[in-house]
Amino acid sequence: MELFGLYNYWVYTVLLMIGFYAVIAKPNLIKKLIGLSIFQSAVFLLFITMGKVRGGTAPIFQAGVEDQVFSNPLPQVLILTAIVVGISTTALGLGIVVRIKEEYGSIEEHEIQELDRQ
Amino acid sequence: MTVLFGVFLLTLIVITALAIVQTQHLFVAVILAGIFSLLIAVIFFLLDAADVALTEAAIGAGISTMLFLAALTLTAEYERSGSANRLLALGVVAVTTLIMIYATFDKPRLGDPAAPVQQHVAPWYLEHTPEAIGIPNVVTAVLASFRGYDTLGEVSVILTAGIGVLFLFGAKPRRQSGPQRIAPHEPGRGLRHYLIPRVVGQLLIPFILLFGLYVQFHGDYGPGGGFQAGAIVAAAFILYALLEGEAQILRVLPQRLLTGLIAGGALLYGAVGVAGILLGGSFLDYSVLAANPITGQHIGILLIEAGVGITVTGVLISVFHALAARGSV
Numbered sequence: 001m002e003l004f005g006l007y008n009y010w011v012y013t014v015l016l017m018i019g020f021y022a023v024i025a026k027p028n029l030i031k032k033l034i035g036l037s038i039f040q041s042a043v044f045l046l047f048i049t050m051g052k053v054r055g056g057t058a059p060i061f062q063a064g065v066e067d068q069v070f071s072n073p074l075p076q077v078l079i080l081t082a083i084v085v086g087i088s089t090t091a092l093g094l095g096i097v098v099r100i101k102e103e104y105g106s107i108e109e110h111e112i113q114e115l116d117r118q
Numbered sequence: 119m120t121v122l123f124g125v126f127l128l129t130l131i132v133i134t135a136l137a138i139v140q141t142q143h144l145f146v147a148v149i150l151a152g153i154f155s156l157l158i159a160v161i162f163f164l165l166d167a168a169d170v171a172l173t174e175a176a177i178g179a180g181i182s183t184m185l186f187l188a189a190l191t192l193t194a195e196y197e198r199s200g201s202a203n204r205l206l207a208l209g210v211v212a213v214t215t216l217i218m219i220y221a222t223f224d225k226p227r228l229g230d231p232a233a234p235v236q237q238h239v240a241p242w243y244l245e246h247t248p249e250a251i252g253i254p255n256v257v258t259a260v261l262a263s264f265r266g267y268d269t270l271g272e273v274s275v276i277l278t279a280g281i282g283v284l285f286l287f288g289a290k291p292r293r294q295s296g297p298q299r300i301a302p303h304e305p306g307r308g309l310r311h312y313l314i315p316r317v318v319g320q321l322l323i324p325f326i327l328l329f330g331l332y333v334q335f336h337g338d339y340g341p342g343g344g345f346q347a348g349a350i351v352a353a354a355f356i357l358y359a360l361l362e363g364e365a366q367i368l369r370v371l372p373q374r375l376l377t378g379l380i381a382g383g384a385l386l387y388g389a390v391g392v393a394g395i396l397l398g399g400s401f402l403d404y405s406v407l408a409a410n411p412i413t414g415q416h417i418g419i420l421l422i423e424a425g426v427g428i429t430v431t432g433v434l435i436s437v438f439h440a441l442a443a444r445g446s447v
Binding site: 037076101106 | 193230247257
């Protein structure tokens with residue numbers, strides 16, 4: 001099982017870069033936002049992975065159970081709020097994309113730049 | 119066994135992410151993104167983060183998908199291919215991936231109890247939660263009480279994002295230069311003529327609302343809290359809007375009331391903090407809210423979680439409403 005000890009971090013790296021690729025290489029603005037969500041989820045995965053303790057359980061005390069091993073609650077708190085903040089910023093991004101579509105008639109990056117140059 | 123299941127799930131997640139980037143059909147990409155979020159939520163659960171899993175499932179797989187779909191109806195269904203810097207981007211991404219994977223070899227192995235991240239403040243929180251806060255869920259204790267300032271900041275970010283969306287859609291769309299919108303099937307009437315979704319939906323909505331309230335008020339004792347509950351309640355209302363049409367939900371929750379909810383939740387949170395000062399404690403110190411410090415903590419956490427829930431519900435419904443109303447103008 002030692003073999004898989006770093007697998008979570010590798011998946012984090014790959015996901016981060018898949019998201020980043022979508023943000024920099026895809027001209028479509030909606031696709032960029034989806035890429036940004038993947039990027040965010042990768043960071044969430046990193047934090048939650050770091051908080052895991054072997055043999056641990058979710059950090060909720062149970063009555064009558066002694067000597068429980070708990071995973072680290074702190075990264076969980078950070079990510080819990082980050083997810084909700086993430087959806088709020090995504091919503092704002094979607095709002096901007098819809099407004100861009102209304103003004104420019106397109107959500108493709110190069111077409112918008114083309115229109116701006118005119 | 120759990121480790122193998124985790125590895126299998128993580129591999130599935132990578133495949134899903136690749137498919138999302140690969141497809142040119144944006145509808146497919148959005149649905150795949152919902153599946154992606156659900157898989158990530160299962161992984162979070164395996165990694166002992168029950169609260170986070172609940173949040174990700176409610177928000178990533180539920181609300182996020184809805185908002186993206188609402189935006190798709192207003193923009194485009196397909197992305198056009200053609201990107202000049204594709205090879206350059208691939209090169210940058212490949213090199214960065216290799217460097218980062220090289221860097222992971224210095225990370226502590228998964229679940230190592232001696233890792234630096236487990237040494238600093240986390241044991242202190244686990245040790246002091248029972249005596250100082252008196253609630254079983256340490257995540258809620260840290261979120262609402264120990265680090266109440268942070269959470270107040272997060273609520274302000276959500277509030278700001280909500281205000282931003284309302285501002286963006288405050289202006290009436292210009293008809294002449296506007297794009298050709300996909301005409302809704304029957305404007306403002308939702309899926310009222312589709313029997314099965316309607317019957318199933320009507321059966322589900324009360325239970326979703328009840329579950330939302332349970333998650334809201336049981337957050338001290340089990341996984342849950344204001345953020346998750348807000349998303350679940352908002353999902354119930356959005357489902358209602360989809361089934362019965364936008365006009366119907368506006369009679370239940372007019373935009374003025376929603377705006378009040380958005381501001382009211384954040385104000386409630388801030389007011390609890392100020393009440394702490396007035397009663398002789400410091401800002402967001404709940405111990406002074408009642409004669410017994412533990413009871414004070416309970417009251418404080420209940421109130422600020424309610425504030426969080428109200429703001430999150432208001433913002434998410436408003437955002438959905440702003441996008442959906444734009445489509446039927």
